[in-house]
Amino acid sequence: MHILTGAPGKLITVTGIDGAGKSTLAAALHTALKDANENAILVGKHTTEVAMSAELSAYVDSVNTVVYRRDPTVGAACGNHYWLFALAAWYALQDRLVIQPALRAGVHVILDNAHHKILARYAVCPDVPTDLARQLFAHLTPPDLILFLRISADEALRRRNGDFTALEAGRTGSTSKAFISYQTHVTEELHRQATDATWVSMDVTRKDADAVLCETISLLSERLDIQIP
Numbered sequence: 148m149h150i151l152t153g154a155p156g157k158l159i160t161v162t163g164i165d166g167a168g169k170s171t172l173a174a175a176l177h178t179a180l181k182d183a184n185e186n187a188i189l190v191g192k193h194t195t196e197v198a199m200s201a202e203l204s205a206y207v208d209s210v211n212t213v214v215y216r217r218d219p220t221v222g223a224a225c226g227n228h229y230w231l232f233a234l235a236a237w238y239a240l241q242d243r244l245v246i247q248p249a250l251r252a253g254v255h256v257i258l259d260n261a262h263h264k265i266l267a268r269y270a271v272c273p274d275v276p277t278d279l280a281r282q283l284f285a286h287l288t289p290p291d292l293i294l295f296l297r298i299s300a301d302e303a304l305r306r307r308n309g310d311f312t313a314l315e316a317g318r319t320g321s322t323s324k325a326f327i328s329y330q331t332h333v334t335e336e337l338h339r340q341a342t343d344a345t346w347v348s349m350d351v352t353r354k355d356a357d358a359v360l361c362e363t364i365s366l367l368s369e370r371l372d373i374q375i376p
Contacts, residue, residue: 156186156254157371158246159298160261162337163296164330165315166303168351168359170297173259175360180255183375187255190245193214195245209238223318227274229356235283238262241309242287250288255373263295267336271317271329292370293346295337300330 159176161169170191172284177189195211214237222230249256262284269280302309304326313321317329339349347366351359367373 154253156250156252156256157290157291157373158250158256158258159294159367159371160258160263160290161294161296162261162263163351164264164303164333164337165311166307166330167204167295167296167298168306168356170259171356172294172359172363173257175356175358177365179360179364179375180257180373185255185373185375186253187247187257189257190241191259191261194241195306198248200244203244207244210237211238223275227269228274231269231275231280231283234262234265236260238265238284238287246288258290260353261290261293263293263337263340264333266340267333268317270336270339271332290345295341295346295348296351296359296364297334297348298352300327300334303330315355319333 161173161176163169173189173191177187180187190302192205192215193211195204195208214233246256266280266284269275270277299304304323309323311326315330316322316325317332319325319329338348339344347370349359349362354362364375367375
C-alpha cells in the first residue's frame with residue numbers, strides 16, 4: 148500500500164541494449180533506495196500488481212501473459228504490427244495502473260525495460276513507420292531521469308556468453324554477427340532519442356555493477372536531490 152505524501156515521486160528509467168546491465172542496475176538501485184529509507188518500487192516487464200485491486204491485478208497479469216509469457220513459437224507468426232500494438236497496450240496499462248498512482252503517492256519508481264528500447268527496435272524495423280510507434284507511446288508518463296547504459300554490442304555479447312534470442316538479433320539470423328549488427332543499430336536509435344537533459348549517457352563498458360551503481364547514486368543526488376548515503 149502506498150503512503151500519501153506531499154511531494155510526488157520521481158520516475159527513473161533504465162535503458163540500453165540487451166546485455167548492458169539494465170536489470171542489474173535497476174534492482175541494485177531499488178535496494179539502495181530502500182536501505183536509505185526512501186519509498187520506492189521496482190517496476191519491470193512482469194510487474195502486474197495494482198495496489199488494492201485484486202481484479203485489476205489479475206487483468207494486468209493476463210495481458211502480461213499474452214505479451215511476455217507466450218509460447219515462443221507464436222511470436223514471429225503474429226507480425227510486427229500486432230506486437231507493436233500489444234506492447235503499447237501493456238505499457239499503457241502499467242503506466243496508468245501501477246506507475247502513475249505510485250508517483251502521486253510520493254513513491255519513487257525505478258522502471259526497468261522502459262519503452263525507449265521498444266521504440267529503438269521499431270525504428271530499425273522496415274515494416275512499421277517510426278512515427279506510428281512514437282505516437283503509440285507518446286502519452287506515457289515522462290521520466291525525471293533516463294539512465295542510458297551505453298556499451299558496445301561486442302561487449303554485450305561477451306557478457307551474455309554468446310547466448311541470445313532470435314528477437315535480440317532482430318530476427319535477422321542466429322550468428323554473433325547478426326546480434327552485433329542489430330544491437331549496434333538499436334544503440335544508434337537510442338542515441339537519436341537522447342535529445343533532452345533527462346537523458347544521461349553512462350559508458351558502462353569497463354565498469355562492474357558496483358561502479359555503475361555508485362555513478363547512478365551520484366546522479367540521483369545531483370539531478371533529483373535524492374540522497375543515498
